[in-house]
Amino acid sequence: MVSILSIFFFCFPTVALSASFRQIFLPPTGFGPESLAFEFPGGAFYSGFRKSRNNLLMIKHTATYFVRTIAFCDGTTDDPVKGPICGRPFGLAYDPIARLLYIADAYYGLLVDDSNGRLAKQIATDAERQPFVFCNGLDIDPITRNIYFTDTSAVYDLRNSTKGLQANDSTGRLLKYDVRTNQVTVLMRNLSGAAGAAVSGDGRFVLVSEFVGNRIQRYWLNGSNAGTSEIILSNLNIVRPNNIKRTILGDFLIAAATVTQASQTPVPIRVRVDGSGTISETVSLEAQYRSTPISEAQQYGLSVYVSSRGVNFVGVYSP
Structure with a gap:
């Protein structure tokens, strides 16, 4: 799994391009930040990236902390050999109440870390005995603190995601991880490239995006429509x-x-x-x-x- 061994301090410049846009650069070998998670209220944020042994980073004000993995993971973690071994952090969300960082890793499933440099814990790898193939987006229910995340495909992992796009794959799932029971529930099936997930502020529904299907669906968590879904955005x-x-x-x-x-x-x-x-x-x-x-x-x-x-x-x- 993604072994978080220790945290190191670095400082990299933020370059202003104009009055309205600036860039926060990754370390020289870092590339491809997929997602962000802010550590409220301190202003720090986390991001996952590749082409470095440091594939999870934390930036706090002008300081940058890197979470290191094993030396074998130097170089890209998107390649066929190193990817499944080193992991690839995708969706991230930080729970400021529990002070936990949740990670949807493309290869290792659902992980959690206390952000203090200890080992990230793998907490879910399958649902209904079907292993995760490509965990992607993730969010935390602001009311229940439960975790909602996506498994993009049951067939194509990150290494073969282009094939899934070409094949119009529709085997993705929307999932819920109950933080009290540690159980994973399948909420939606047959999603066409399940990608992002976001829970409403009142916890009534979760939105899920379909990267291949080019649409957004809303799944109701509470109320008279609980357990049902509908397409809310399908714009050409x-x-x-x-x-x-x-x-x-x-x-x-x-x-x-x-x-x-x-x-x-x-x-x-x-x-x-x-x-x-x-x-x-x-x-x-x-x-x-x-x-x-x-x-x-x-x-x-x-x-x-x-x-x-x-x-x-x-x-x-x-x-």
């Missing part, structure tokens, strides 16, 4: 929806893409929607990311932090 102009994050206002930010008439190639966007899928804002990130896909957009304070598996930095958009 919004494709490849990835991680979803709840904002401080209670709506959601979705990392996605759109195809412009000028380029005819997907360009990254962040989309703000409410719990019913109504779009209130679409922001193009083409100027900073060109055609590089983004994996997450998350609001912290007045800024929006953006992560991408195609760059070596975390982008910060500020008003």
Whole structure:
């Protein structure tokens, strides 16, 4: 599993590109931050990345702490040999009440760490005796503290995700981990590239994105519709929806893409929607990311932090 041995202190510069955008760079060998988790209220955040023995990092103010794995993991952890051994952190969420960091690892399933440099604990590897193949997005229910996460596919793991996209794979699942019973429940099946998951502020529902199916579904956790789901967003102009994050206002930010008439190639966007899928804002990130896909957009304070598996930095958009 992803062995967290110790935490080291480093300091890397934050480079301002303009009045509204800056970059927080990973260490020289770091690449591809997939997700972010903020450690409230101290302002620290975590991110997972590859091409380093340090595949989980913590940034606190101007200081950067790196969580080290075994030396064998130097080099990319997305390759066929090292990936399954070293792991690849994808979805992250920090529980400020329990002071625990939850990690959806593409290879090792659901992990938890107390963020003090001890070993990350593997707490779930399967549901209904079906092993996880590609754990992806993750969120914490703000009411119950239960964990909601996705298994992108039952067939294609991270190494073969492109094949899953080409095959229009629809074997993904939305899952719940009960922190009191340590049990995993399957909530939704047959999802087309299950990616992001985000619980509403009142704990009534969870949104799940389908990267292959190009849509967002809402699954009801409570109320008269509990246990049912419906498609709330399926827009031809919004494709490849990835991680979803709840904002401080209670709506959601979705990392996605759109195809412009000028380029005819997907360009990254962040989309703000409410719990019913109504779009209130679409922001193009083409100027900073060109055609590089983004994996997450998350609001912290007045800024929006953006992560991408195609760059070596975390982008910060500020008003």
